[in-house]
Amino acid sequence: QVQLVESGGGLVQPGGSLRLSCAASRIIFNWFNMAWYRQAPGKQRELVASISRGGITNYADSMEGRFTISRDDAKDMVYLQMNSLKPEDTAVYYCNADRPRGYYNGAYYTNDANYWGQGTRVTVSS
Numbered sequence: 001q002v003q004l005v006e007s008g009g010g011l012v013q014p015g016g017s018l019r020l021s022c023a024a025s026r027i028i029f030n031w032f033n034m035a036w037y038r039q040a041p042g043k044q045r046e047l048v049a050s051i052s053r054g055g056i057t058n059y060a061d062s063m064e065g066r067f068t069i070s071r072d073d074a075k076d077m078v079y080l081q082m083n084s085l086k087p088e089d090t091a092v093y094y095c096n097a098d099r100p101r102g103y104y105n106g107a108y109y110t111n112d113a114n115y116w117g118q119g120t121r122v123t124v125s126s
Contacts (some may be wrong), residue, residue, distance in 0.1 A: 002026045002115045004095045009120030012085055016124070020080040022095030022117060029076040031105075032113075033098045036069060036080045038091035038122075048093065049080060062088075085124045092119040 008020040020036065035050035049059045049069035057069055068081040078095060095117040101109055 002097075004097055004115055004117035006093065006095050006117045006120035009093060009122045011123045011125065013126050014086060014124055016085050017081070017083045018085065018122060020082065020093055020095075020120060020122075022078045022080075024076045024078070024095075024097060027076075027097060027099075027113075027115070028104070029097075030073045031099050033100075034069075034071055034078040035096040035098065036078075037094045037096055038089075039094070039119075040088075040091040043091075045094070051078065082122070085122075087124045090122060090124050092121050094119045 003025045005023045006020060008018060010018065012018050030053060033050060033052045036048040037045050038048050039045040047060055048063055049057065049067055051057050051069045051071050059067060066082065066084045069078065071078045080093070082089065097115045099113040101112050
């Protein structure tokens with residue numbers, strides 16, 4: 001069974017930093033695009049940042065310049081470094097793994113594969 005396990009959340013003061021980690025297991029990690037999403041109370045889940053198989057990154061406008069996503073394919077890990085945190089960054093942060101249908105290692109996969117972690121809570125408050 002595929003597992004994505006997030007860690008690193010917690011309580012931090014405004015202006016502080018946190019580093020979230022996501023450990024993946026039972027997937028061929030370097031086949032997957034990885035992303036972090038977040039969901040604040042009463043709001044829809046939103047994309048925070050993504051990193052493709054090739055390392056191309058993309059950020060939501062409000063996170064650009066403050067957050068950095070990275071991946072370590074040797075360790076099957078993805079990270080989110082969050083700096084200059086604001087109270088509005090308070091949310092549950094989720095790790096996502098996505099493998100579109102297509103050719104991988106010479107074989108064609110007809111199905112999309114998409115997995116979610118259980119989330120880690122980040123609270124930014126003084």
